[in-house]
Amino acid sequence: MSPEPLLVIDHLVKRFGAFRALDEFSLVLAPGEILGLVGPNGSGKTTCINVVSGLYAPDGGEVRFAGRPIGGLAPHRLVHLGINRTFQVPKPFLTLTVRQNVEVAITYGRSAHGPVEAGALLASLDLAEFAERPAGALNGAQQKMLDLARALATGPRLLLVDELAAGLNPAEIERVALRLKELSRSGIALLVVEHLMGFIGQITDRVIVVNAGREIFEGVLPDAIRDKRVAEVFLGADDAG
Amino acid sequence: MPRLWRHAITVVLPLVGAMAVLPALYSNHLLLFNFVVFMLLAQGVNVIYGFTGYLPFGYVGFFGTGAYGFSLMVVHLATPPLLALVAGGAAAVLLGLLLTPLLRLSGAYFSIANLAAALAVLQVVSNPDLQDITAGPYGIALNGIYEPTLAYAAALAILAATLMTVIYLRNSRFGMALQAIREDPISAGMAGINVVRGRVIAWLISALIAGLAGSVFAWYVSVFYPETVFGTDFSIFAIVFALFGGPATVVGPLLGVIILYGIYNAIGITTPQYFQLIYGLLIMVLVLFLPNGLASLMRRWGVDVP
Numbered sequence: 001m002s003p004e005p006l007l008v009i010d011h012l013v014k015r016f017g018a019f020r021a022l023d024e025f026s027l028v029l030a031p032g033e034i035l036g037l038v039g040p041n042g043s044g045k046t047t048c049i050n051v052v053s054g055l056y057a058p059d060g061g062e063v064r065f066a067g068r069p070i071g072g073l074a075p076h077r078l079v080h081l082g083i084n085r086t087f088q089v090p091k092p093f094l095t096l097t098v099r100q101n102v103e104v105a106i107t108y109g110r111s112a113h114g115p116v117e118a119g120a121l122l123a124s125l126d127l128a129e130f131a132e133r134p135a136g137a138l139n140g141a142q143q144k145m146l147d148l149a150r151a152l153a154t155g156p157r158l159l160l161v162d163e164l165a166a167g168l169n170p171a172e173i174e175r176v177a178l179r180l181k182e183l184s185r186s187g188i189a190l191l192v193v194e195h196l197m198g199f200i201g202q203i204t205d206r207v208i209v210v211n212a213g214r215e216i217f218e219g220v221l222p223d224a225i226r227d228k229r230v231a232e233v234f235l236g237a238d239d240a241g
Numbered sequence: 242m243p244r245l246w247r248h249a250i251t252v253v254l255p256l257v258g259a260m261a262v263l264p265a266l267y268s269n270h271l272l273l274f275n276f277v278v279f280m281l282l283a284q285g286v287n288v289i290y291g292f293t294g295y296l297p298f299g300y301v302g303f304f305g306t307g308a309y310g311f312s313l314m315v316v317h318l319a320t321p322p323l324l325a326l327v328a329g330g331a332a333a334v335l336l337g338l339l340l341t342p343l344l345r346l347s348g349a350y351f352s353i354a355n356l357a358a359a360l361a362v363l364q365v366v367s368n369p370d371l372q373d374i375t376a377g378p379y380g381i382a383l384n385g386i387y388e389p390t391l392a393y394a395a396a397l398a399i400l401a402a403t404l405m406t407v408i409y410l411r412n413s414r415f416g417m418a419l420q421a422i423r424e425d426p427i428s429a430g431m432a433g434i435n436v437v438r439g440r441v442i443a444w445l446i447s448a449l450i451a452g453l454a455g456s457v458f459a460w461y462v463s464v465f466y467p468e469t470v471f472g473t474d475f476s477i478f479a480i481v482f483a484l485f486g487g488p489a490t491v492v493g494p495l496l497g498v499i500i501l502y503g504i505y506n507a508i509g510i511t512t513p514q515y516f517q518l519i520y521g522l523l524i525m526v527l528v529l530f531l532p533n534g535l536a537s538l539m540r541r542w543g544v545d546v547p
Binding site for chain 1: 417433489
């Protein structure tokens with residue numbers, strides 16, 4: 001018997017004008033599971049994360065977290081329920097110090113497991129030596145780690161990871177992969193959007209391939225690569241088979 | 242000692258103390274009073290712009306509303322001045338509540354809409370059809386409450402309370418949350434901060450400060466026209482002073498007022514052409530080299546700026 005799902009996305013629709021970014025999209029995510037969301041640019045992966053994290057309200061269908069509908073709730077309320085995310089382009093609070101960036105999330109995040117310790121969190125993401133510097137002094141990769149630290153400071157049960165590995169060097173990617181696997185072992189459910197298939201293959205239990213707002217494949221990555229429809233979407237119909 | 246109390250002792254006590262003693266040494270009391278008023282307005286701008294990121298070109302709207310709130314209570318209900326001060330502050334907070342939808346706008350759109358709102362309030366107040374209530378364009382003349390010493394003391398009390406509020410914001414997690422909202426509202430929401438509530442609280446605090454400043458101004462001068470208390474110069478001066486000194490600090494806006502308003506009074510009225518030249522150059526140098534004000538220069542020298 002599989003564990004109770006933590007996140008259920010049920011026939012979710014998100015429109016921008018006439019464009020359906022998500023078209024009856026569904027998925028289920030269990031605690032401790034790492035689910036990869038892959039697909040071409042513009043297929044709706046980030047839109048899905050934006051709806052679950054409260055940036056957009058859904059136009060149809062339902063999002064349930066731990067059994068309760070959460071579609072349309074304000075982001076800070078979702079954070080308090082135990083949802084957090086990283087951003088494709090991280091936007092830390094540049095004039096605050098690295099430590100203050102994390103402290104403000106610890107204070108307002110209301111982690112269910114009690115307050116997170118700022119120093120230990122920063123150390124776990126190799127940010128301890130920069131703690132007293134303004135976040136604006138960090139490089140791109142470090143800002144991504146700080147964005148992850150901000151998310152973890154709120155003690156999430158569900159973490160939505162939007163292209164965290166993109167732009168990192170191989171050693172950094174390796175460290176991020178290990179860190180995400182540790183998080184999943186501690187019971188956090190992860191929904192990972194990523195274009196780097198090596199990274200996806202290394203950390204995910206399962207992937208969903210999205211195209212034009214719809215699911216076209218669900219299963220493990222090696223099977224996805226052999227799937228005819230997936231090949232059509234990524235390589236074009238003429239090259240398939 | 243916590244930073245909050247250290248800042249209170251190193252900033253509030255000397256400043257309010259000096260402003261309390263100065264009338265005994267210097268005869269131009271109106272000028273001293275104006276310094277206090279601009280310190281209040283610059284700190285009010287600091288709360289909503291320095292900490293929260295909204296540039297209020299129509300900030301004077303709260304000042305004028307406070308002045309009229311105070312005066313109407315005195316004229317129509319013969320309210321004692323100290324009580325009318327509270328009413329003036331409350332009137333500005335009410336206007337602030339009415340204008341909260343403006344906070345949905347950002348950047349220049351907010352600034353322009355705020356400017357328009359302040360002009361709208363001026364037009365309502367100075368409407369000749371409301372002459373029975375607001376005296377319309379003929380202005381206010383308050384009788385029987387002229388008590389400049391007490392009004393000055395009240396202004397100093399408001400200044401002390403305002404500075405304590407800003408010191409709290411400078412040293413508290415709430416102030417840090419406001420700055421997080423200023424830096425990036427989406428990330429702030431994802432840090433668990435209630436972005437809308439934070440902005441509204443900062444906006445109303447800022448409105449209250451200007452409303453109290455306007456009330457005590459009305460009390461002190463007793464005679465004024467609508468254009469006096471809704472003059473755009475108040476907004477511009479308060480913003481320039483706050484920016485010049487350093488937003489999101491306690492001493493920055495105060496330094497801005499002391500230096501720039503000092504220069505204004507030294508040469509701005511006698512030789513306005515030199516004043517405008519110096520002013521323009523100072524502001525250009527600041528924007529180019531010190532966009533975060535004098536405080537950022539001091540910070541570069543290693544001073545822990547309160």
